[in-house]
Amino acid sequence: MQDPRIAGFLADVEKILHHLHGEYAKLQTGRASASLVEHIDVDAYGQRQALRNLAGISLSDARTIVVQPWDRSILANVEKALSQSNIGASPVNDGVVIRLQMPSMTEERRLQITKIVHQLAEEARISIRKVRQDAHDAIKPEKDEDVRATLQENLQKLVEEANESVAESAKKKEEEVMKI
Secondary structure: OOOHHHHHHHHHHHHHHHHHHHHHHOOOOOOOOHHHOOOOEEEEOOEEEEHHHOEEEEEEEOOEEEEEEOOHHHHHHHHHHHHHOOOOOOEEEOOOOEEEEOOOOOHHHHHHHHHHHHHHHHHHHHHHHHHHHHHHHHHOOOOOHHHHHHHHHHHHHHHHHHHHHHHHHHHHHHHHHHOO
16 A cells, blocks of 8 residues: 555646646647647636637648637637737638638747747656655654655655656657657
């Protein structure tokens, strides 16, 4: 049976990695993807809502995202939200759908995105260190020295595995961004 302090650490690390992969999905890699826009908040019906809750998002080709709001009365609001987002494409409203033509990636833009990938990976490593410290603080009061030492060793192994996982996902994303 696993110690609850270690189990709590693992649950926190899982959340951190899930968040990291979600952030990576939002980065443009030269191909259109619904994940680039689905999280954008739109003012509709008196509140802010994620675009995925208000419209159908599809791809018409490798570089075009098509957003079709389920209610045409919010078409202008959706267009405004897409314009204000920093995804690198201007929305074209034809009265029924909004099309986003993703620009081809320049070398400069690829390098910018690579820097963002490294920044996100570093933020994930910092979060892992914070939850490691919390778990370490929870283990410290343990009376039995052998149990405490074993838990700390296990914790360190799990931290190293988590950091390795962050590094692997950062490397994969960087390769994806730099691939032409």
